[in-house]
Amino acid sequence: MKKANVGMFLLSLLFLSNFVFSQVPKPEDIIGFKVGEDRKVADMHQIVEYFNRLGESSERVTVKEVGKTTMGNPFIVAIITSEQNQNNLEKYQKYQQLLADPRKITDVEAEKIINDGKAIVMINCSIHASEIGASQMSMELAYNLATKNDPDTKEILNNVILLLVPMHNPDGIQMVVDWYKKNLGTRYEGGRMPWLYHKYVGHDNNRDWYMFTQVESRLTVEGIHNVWHPQIIVDMHQMGSRGARIFVPPFVDPYEPNIDPILEQEVGMMGTFIATELTAQGKAGVIHSTGFDAWTPARAYHHYHGGIRILTEVASVKLATPIEIKFDELAKNVIQRSVKIPLPWKGGKWTLRDIVDYDYSAAMAVLTNAARLRKNWLNNFYVIHKKAVTRKEPPFSYLILKNQRDLSTAVKMMNVLQIGGVEINKAEESFWADGSRYPEGTYIVYMAQPYGGFAKTLLERQVYPEIRDYPGAPLKTPYDVVAHTLPLLMGVDVVKVDSPFVVKSVLLNRVKKPKGTVEYAEHPFGYMWSHSTNDDIVALNRLIKKGYEVYWAAEDFKKGDSVNPAGTMIVKFKYGLVDDLQSIVKDLYVNFKELDNKPEIKVYELKPVKLGLYKSWTASMDEGWTRWVLEQYEFPYRSVYNKDIRKGNLNQNFDVIIFPDLRDITIVNGISDKFIPPEYSGGIGEVGVKNIKEFIEKGGSLITLNSCSEFPIKRFYLPVENSVRRLNRKKFFIPGSILKVLIDPNHPIAYGFKREGAIFYRRSPAFTVRKGKSVVKYPVHNPLLSGWINGDNYLYNKSALVDVPFGDGKIILIGFPVQYRGQAHGTFKFLFNSIYYGPAELKKM
Ligand SMILES: [Zn+2]
Structure with missing residues (x-):
């Protein structure tokens, strides 16, 4: 289409310079209303259609389908730049690949590339589908870049290649818009949806940037990021309604130490540039330097790949329904002028159009900065990678042993690193390293390589810093989880080597597991x-x-x-x-x-297990992750809904029911019909509690995950107590760390485990067991392996996993996130074993 139009395009340039541009459709031509109108939102199909039409009609826009989403929808990216740059995309791609690997070029060649290359900016819209403003804004941004000819737009187009992902989660956009439209004009307009806006992981789709479990993360990383190596990545979100109007960086402490300090400065510089531009446009309520840190790579792949990852968070409305906020309803930290928020917002009406405007201004500020400082961005990008490949300080490498207890999981771990661009070598001879001998076939991850920092953060143990506002002030508690050591999470043996060694080795393509x-x-x-x-x-x-x-x-x-x-x-x-x-x-x-x-x-x-997984209408991510893990490991299951449990007679349909990490009150009472349509309101109710009890007494098994143990402990008066339940955060707090546990490998739930292991701990219980079998427990010393712990003594000798006989059945309390975000491969088997153990019969062979 495009190529065929070149002749006509040239003609029109000569005679009718506006003709072609007038053929470029405006968003409203396709979606039927102006972007940001109250109570109007474009759905996934409309956005895809708009971008396809734009790609067909504009020489400045190339639209690509990167792949299909989890639910089979198109995942698209629009590459937007000047007509001239569009004809040289491959050249600029190649430039980026060379700057990202300084081993392949000299400094002189790099200088030429830096002079001639383009700044690459990626804008990722609405990863959280209910934060829908950016996906709508993307059409307007693309249209303006495709059609405007003022000097500022030209400057951007000439100097920047924009990779615009209008929807990071197209499936979710469709669900959220369908739900919104269905409830328009009712009391539930703009209210919550009773299921996750991603088939499996909901909001956690933005916690997947190093494990790449989900399709959309893989498409972004493999299909866009690793192809283009952008210097600047903007992730556009929304936040609550009563704080600032928009958050931009700088982030707050701590930065994870493997992130290059140059990036930390660049994040701050770009953030304050956006803040300045918005403020100059009279947009009030811009806040920075608050709330969000840069510790976990789960949100920031790019910080380990030479690019800054900027987060913007705009205040939400009720999806597309406007809201009114009085000044005295605003949060305390945003009403008074301060260095973080020099121009506070005064309150009033807030609409989807406001969100679109703030997002649009932020996007334009980023593009302007990238265009004007093009050379700085490219040069710094090169310097960061140069530092990475010439790294001298220890460790020299990590070794992944070929003699593993679970080799196929070790291969999975290596594949994760490889998706992240990490090079893995295989020794072709035996060798000495740090005084030990390693055999031929040992896998080697050298730290001096472009993404050595990414490998290092995932392979080493995290030491989260103690941060206090002033000496003697209380400890600042982390914003998110703090540990991500893959060998511990996945049960893989690795060795850190500090001193350099020499061995004949070969660089591997994707590591494959051997055949059985x-x-x-x-x-x-x-x-x-x-x-x-x-x-x-x-x-x-x-x-x-x-x-x-x-x-x-x-x-x-x-x-x-x-x-x-x-x-x-x-x-x-x-x-x-x-x-x-x-x-x-x-x-x-x-x-x-x-x-x-x-x-x-x-x-x-063992018997074929009729397995049920409880699914509440609270849209539980833990339920979604459990579903995902069960499917990956080929466990057949059925979802069990409130109505099924209220109906009773559960033994007929199920042998084992898993309750994901939910609060007792959520299970029993659910959500009030004030907030959600009646068909989704309420929980299992008292009758459901009775039915579950009867199910277990008649031989069924109940497995509860993490804090959900509260449900059976409280409702069925179990002889087990959660000893850390009443402790406040000052005494006891573990924000998502990896802990050592002791395991009884003679109990069927622990078959296949060693006597010592590692678990992920987050908002978890710790049991004192009066009756029942303790299968996994904490040692009598500090169990911290990676992350941060406060109040470790409260865990000493407490149980982490308990098998409690109940009537003719069993209650299995797995008191930690056993399937943690699809990452804890090293503990999945506790869940898998529990499932089979439920109805298994002990007998003579
Ligand atoms: Zn978000």
Whole structure:
């Protein structure tokens, strides 16, 4: 379309310079109303259509579908720059790739590129779908850049390549707009939606920037960021209504120490530039230097990849419904003039159009800054990477051992690093490092490489600083979680090496896991395999699904000279088994060994589990993550709703029900119909509590995750107490850290674990057990492995996971986020084992 129009385009330049531009549709031509009108929002389809039309009609805009979203919708990016730059996109892309890896160019070549290159800006709109203003604004921004010809716009177009993602979460935009339209004109107009605005992770889609579990994170990182290496990334959000009108950086302490200090300065510089521009335009209520820190890479991939990640947060309305706020209803920290907010807002009406205006001004300020300081941005980008590749200070490298308890999870961890651009080498000979000998095949992550800092922050243990406003002041508590050490979260063995060493090694493409094996056998009783990896569990799921008889050994047993520990999995031979095992080992790293005779031992006979996962109408992210993890590991399940539980007779449909991390009161009472339509209001009610109790007494199993243990403890008077429940934050606070635990590997829930392990701890209980089996507990010393802890003594010898018999059934309290954001691969198995353990029967084999 575009190329065919070149002739006509030139013609029109000569004779009718306005003709082509008049063909560029305005947003209202496509969506039918002006961007930002009260009670009007464009949905995902309209926004995609607008951008496609813009791409077809403007020589300054290229629209690309990067891929499909979680729910199969188009995920698009618009590349906006001058007509001339559009013809040289590949050249500028190449420039960026070279500046990002100074090993490939000389300083002289770099200087030429810096003179000739363009500043790359990425604007990411409405990652949180209900914060919808930026997605609407994006159309107006794109239209103006496509059509305006004033010197300021030209300056931007000539010096900047803008990568505009109009919707980071298109699925969510559609859901939120559908919900809004459905409730327009009712008392629920602009109110909350009873489900997550991302199929699995809701608001947590902005906590996925190092683990890349979700499709949209992968598309952004692999399809946009790693292709273009932007210097400037703007993430446009909204916040509550009663604070400032917009937050911009500087962020507050602490910055995570692996972030280059240049970026920290640039973040502050860009933030205050936006603040200045908005204030000069008379836009009141701009605040900076408050609230948000830059500690977790979960929100800031870019800070480890040479770019600044700016966050803007504009005050919300009720989606598109205007609100009125009186001055005395505003938060205390925004009403008085201060260095953080030199021009306070006076209150009054606040509309979607105001949000669009603030977002638009912020975007234009960023583009103006990028255009005018183009050379500084490119030069600093180069300097940051140059520092990274010439790094001298220890550590020299991290080693990832090939002899792992769970090798396929170790491979997953390496793949995560590789998606983040980290180079992984494999030793082609054995070698010495820091006084130890390592075999051929050991994986090596050198720190002196472009994204060595990204690798380092994910591989090392975090030490969160103690921050006080003044000496003797109370400790400042962190804004977000503070630990992200992947080897601890995933149960992978790594070694830090401080001193340089030399070894012949080869750079790997995507690390692949090895294939599993099936031992040959003449007439076996069956096959056995280990219980130590997550792949082992997937193999179990597949065999159960196919109807095989599968067991867990309930005691150690010998085969030849080797002892197989309790938990070893056994499948009884049946025609077709070997073929099925062969097909399993094609994609799972599982080693099936033949078992010639029946072992004379006690076993747990496993059954296909009718699994339910409680889904409340509070849009629980924990429920979403649980769903995601269950699906990844091939557990069939059904969602269980309030009405199902109120109806009762649960044993007919379920063997095991999981309750995700929800408060007791939320489960029982739900949300009032003041806030949500009646069909979604209320909880399981007292009758539901009774039905759950009956379900367990009749042999069902209830598994509660993290703080949800409060529900059975309180409602069923369990002989278990949460010892840290009443402690205030000053005494006891763990904001999201990794802790050491002691594990009883003879309990079926802990089969396959070692005696010591690591768990993620966040808003979690700690149990004192009067009756029941403590499966996982805290040591009698400080358990902190990574992050921050205050009041560690309150955890000493307390339980983290308890198996409580109840009637003919079981209540399993998993007192920590066992599936934490799809990252805690090292503890998933506690959940998986609990599911099978529920209905399993202990018997003689
Ligand atoms: Zn947000």
